[in-house]
Amino acid sequence: MADAVMIQGTASDAGKSILAAALCRVLAQDGYRAAPFKSQNMSLNSYITKEGKEIAVAQVVQAEAAKVEVEVNMSPILMKPIADDMSQIILKGEVFKNMKAAAYFAEKERLLKIIKEAVSELKANYDLLVLEGGGNPAEVNLRDKDLVNMKAAEIAAAPVILVADIDKGGVFASIVGTLDLLTENERKRVKGIIVNKFRGEPEAFKSGVELIEKQTGKKVLGVMPYLDKLNLPSEDSLQQQIYSNQDYKIDIAVIAYLGMSNFTDFDYFKTEKDVQIRYVKKEAELKEPDLIILPGSKTTINDLQFLYDSKLAAEIIKQAEKGTEIIGICGGYQMLGQKISDPDNLEGSGQEIEGLSLLQIRTVLEAKKVTRQVRAESLNKLKFFKSGREQVLTGFEIHQGKTIRVSGQQPVFKLNRQKSGEVEKIVFDGTVNESGNVWGTYLHDIFKNDGFRKSLINHLLTKKGLSPDSEPAKTAAEIREDNYNYLAAEFRKHIDLEELYKIIFDN
Numbered sequence: 001m002a003d004a005v006m007i008q009g010t011a012s013d014a015g016k017s018i019l020a021a022a023l024c025r026v027l028a029q030d031g032y033r034a035a036p037f038k039s040q041n042m043s044l045n046s047y048i049t050k051e052g053k054e055i056a057v058a059q060v061v062q063a064e065a066a067k068v069e070v071e072v073n074m075s076p077i078l079m080k081p082i083a084d085d086m087s088q089i090i091l092k093g094e095v096f097k098n099m100k101a102a103a104y105f106a107e108k109e110r111l112l113k114i115i116k117e118a119v120s121e122l123k124a125n126y127d128l129l130v131l132e133g134g135g136n137p138a139e140v141n142l143r144d145k146d147l148v149n150m151k152a153a154e155i156a157a158a159p160v161i162l163v164a165d166i167d168k169g170g171v172f173a174s175i176v177g178t179l180d181l182l183t184e185n186e187r188k189r190v191k192g193i194i195v196n197k198f199r200g201e202p203e204a205f206k207s208g209v210e211l212i213e214k215q216t217g218k219k220v221l222g223v224m225p226y227l228d229k230l231n232l233p234s235e236d237s238l239q240q241q242i243y244s245n246q247d248y249k250i251d252i253a254v255i256a257y258l259g260m261s262n263f264t265d266f267d268y269f270k271t272e273k274d275v276q277i278r279y280v281k282k283e284a285e286l287k288e289p290d291l292i293i294l295p296g297s298k299t300t301i302n303d304l305q306f307l308y309d310s311k312l313a314a315e316i317i318k319q320a321e322k323g324t325e326i327i328g329i330c331g332g333y334q335m336l337g338q339k340i341s342d343p344d345n346l347e348g349s350g351q352e353i354e355g356l357s358l359l360q361i362r363t364v365l366e367a368k369k370v371t372r373q374v375r376a377e378s379l380n381k382l383k384f385f386k387s388g389r390e391q392v393l394t395g396f397e398i399h400q401g402k403t404i405r406v407s408g409q410q411p412v413f414k415l416n417r418q419k420s421g422e423v424e425k426i427v428f429d430g431t432v433n434e435s436g437n438v439w440g441t442y443l444h445d446i447f448k449n450d451g452f453r454k455s456l457i458n459h460l461l462t463k464k465g466l467s468p469d470s471e472p473a474k475t476a477a478e479i480r481e482d483n484y485n486y487l488a489a490e491f492r493k494h495i496d497l498e499e500l501y502k503i504i505f506d507n
Contacts, residue, residue, distance in 0.1 A: 003123055004037075004158035005504045008133035008149055008190075010174035014165040015196040017058045018232065019224070020132045022491040023500075024066035025484045027128060035074060035126040036062030037156070039115045040134060040148040042079040042087070044261035044298050045233065048396035048444075052371045053093025054078060057233050057264055062130065065484045073118040077111060077147070079104075082259070082299055083348060092118075095369050098348075105145045112155075115147060119156050128504070131158050138181035150186045159191040159503050162218075167197035167226060172208070176215050191503045192221040194495065199226045202494055222495035231271060232483050233264040241279045243269075248276040250460045253289035255316075255332070256281045257306045259299035262398070265329060266293065268447045268476050272457060274469055283311040290460045291325045292316055294332025296398070296444065300365070301342055301353050304335045313356055320358050325460065326438040328359075330399050333430070333440030337361035337403065346400060358438045359431045360407040369400045376413040376429065376443060383436045384459030385452055393452055395443035403442075405431050412439055450475045 007023070009016040020036060027034040041056035047070070048054055055075035063070040078090035082098060089096040089104060091114060099107075122129055137149035137160075153160050164175045179187055193212060198205055202223035209220045241256075254266055256279040269275045280286050294316075297303040307313035320326050328336040337355040342365045355363075376393040380386045393413070405411065412430030430441035447453045453476075458468035474482070491497075 003127070004119075004129040004131060004156040006131035006133060006153045006156065006158040006160045008137050008153075008160050008162055010136055010162065010164040010171075010178045011168075012135050014163045015224070016132050016134075016163055017061070017234075018227075018230070018487065019163055019194065019196065019491070020130050021062045021065040021232065021484070022487045023130050024062050025488040026491055026497070027130070028065070028067045029488060032127045033068065034066045034128045034130050035068060035122045036066060036132065037074050037119065037122060037129050037152075038132040038134070038148065039118070039152040039155075040077040040079065040111075041075055042081065042134070044080055044259070045264050046078060046080070046090075046262065046398060048371050048373055048398060049093065050373055051093070052373070054090050054369075054371050054398060055093060057262075058132065061233055062132070064480065065487075066130070068126070073122050076114050076118040080261070080298055086348065088298070093371070098346075108145065108147070111147055112151075115152065116155055119152075123156075129156055129158070131156055133160075136178060137186065138178045140181055150182070150189065153189055158189075160189045161192045161194060161221065161500070161503070162190050163194045163196050165197050166195050166205075166223075167199065171195060172212065172215070175212055179216050179218070190218060192219050192500065194221050195223045197226045198223050201225075219496075219499060221500055224494050225490065227487070227490060230483060230487060231267070231479070232487070233267050242276065243278075244276040245270075245273050247273075249274045249464070249466055250276065250291070250457060251287075251289040252277045252291045252293065253280045253286055254278065254293045254295055255307070255312060256295075257297060257303035259297045259303045259331075261296040261298045261331070262329075262444050263295055265295065265444050265447060268453055271476075271479050272453070272473075274457060274461065280312075281310075283315050286312065286315055286319075288319070289324070290464065291327065291456075292319060294326070294328040294335055294440075296329050297331030297335075299347050300331040300334055300401075301340055301347050301351060303331065304340065304353055304355065307335070307356070317356055317358065320438050323435070323437050325463075326358060328440035329446070330397075330442050330444060333359075333442060334361075334363040334401055334403060336438065336440045337363055337431075338406075339363070340401075341365065359433055359440055360409045361403050361405050361431050361440075363401045363403045365401045367400065370397045370442075372397045372417040374429075374443065375416045376446075377415075379411060379414055379428075381410045381412050381432045381436075382439060385455045391451065393443075393446065393449045395445045395448070397442050398444060399442050403431075409433075412441055413443065448476050 045057040053072035059074040072093040134148040411428035432439035
């Protein structure tokens with residue numbers, strides 16, 4: 001029995017993450033304790049484990065699908081871009097340093113050691129590893145620098161399943177070309193192919209399957225359809241700019257600046273029947289939404305400057321003065337204040353910039369990164385949410401910056417920060433303006449809390465003179481489970497699972 005299997009792709013966004021999640025859920029349903037693994041992620045969507053370690057969201061989704069607790073070994077290297085040629089490097093959940101590509105690749109031996117240790121530790125605790133690759137394994141100019149595709153498969157002794165996206169076109173060339181550019185040993189490691197995102201009935205692609213198998217000598221394990229109904233967090237790119245539910249009543253605009261991070265915070269609105277959510281990059285796109293959200297940012301000062309340059313800043317201020325609801329999350333919270341300073345040149349700007357001054361706060365960026373899961377108690381300063389001590393909210397913090405409230409501004413939440421099972425001292429988070437229509441918080445995943453999210457939506461409905469939604473709805477956790485089970489059912493329907501299990505267990 002192999003104790004690992006790897007999903008690689010012919011290109012980025014071929015569907016590796018989702019199919020790895022599908023396999024994780026199928027394995028869990030069949031009684032196996034599987035662990036997801038991706039040796040190296042590049043993404044601005046991250047998550048904080050119970051131990052306070054920062055990892056990529058994709059492996060969190062896959063761990064949920066596998067019904068196992070997420071841990072840092074599943075995503076040991078995370079690269080968070082801060083410029084075209086620079087990333088913040090996270091090793092085993094902790095900030096290492098900001099690095100350009102050449103400096104990063106010079107650390108290859110250190111990185112390989114981390115990957116090998118993570119694989120070894122996971123193999124000791126799970127029946128099977130489901131590995132995910134990155135981009136395309138046949139980038140021949142980067143072969144000696146590979147840490148995420150064939151090198152990871154070699155370390156884990158994993159057979160490889162190659163996934164190709166037919167929706168974008170060129171599926172035959174991408175499959176044949178990828179295999180042709182691999183070395184002989186790498187080609188031998190590829191044991192099967194999956195054609196992904198087929199629109200229409202997969203059976204209609206029978207002749208295509210025969211052609212691929214004839215050209216490659218590899219078994220096509222199945223043709224997966226394009227899953228329009230699927231709603232799971234994306235690793236690193238917005239697939240759509242607008243998520244509109246039929247007969248929506250509430251319009252939410254999220255400001256999509258270049259350094260936007262953790263846009264998965266807003267996925268929970270996509271399943272709310274009364275809500276449309278739009279990602280806005282231009283002043284003309286903003287219009288007059290019911291709620292404007294400034295999301296997290298990896299490059300807060302640059303993204304704030306983008307708001308000024310695009311004239312979005314002036315429009316956001318204008319709408320706030322008219323009473324439009326404005327929410328800032330993490331970096332977006334910092335932007336709502338009076339000033340942001342970067343004295344240690346953490347973002348490469350080394351400057352101080354005026355904020356939108358919608359909240360009376362000031363922020364200084366600091367080298368120390370706060371990464372904590374938290375339990376939050378509302379201080380009942382928000383118009384729409386009144387709670388007692390028994391109504392605890394959960395979320396997590398990822399930020400480099402200390403924010404100070406001035407002029408008697410009120411905090412929004414009282415936090416118990418969690419790390420390694422211990423509760424740290426109580427701190428206060430967030431700020432709300434006197435009118436109550438502008439507030440911010442450092443808490444990511446705050447909208448995962450069903451009562452909090454529903455209260456906000458009902459507040460927006462009532463504000464428009466509409467009746468609040470009183471229908472019982474599934475929780476965010478139940479909806480996520482439905483998605484995993486739907487994904488697994490489609491995987492079982494369209495993939496030759498018997499052949500796949502032979503590859504895994506008879507390898």
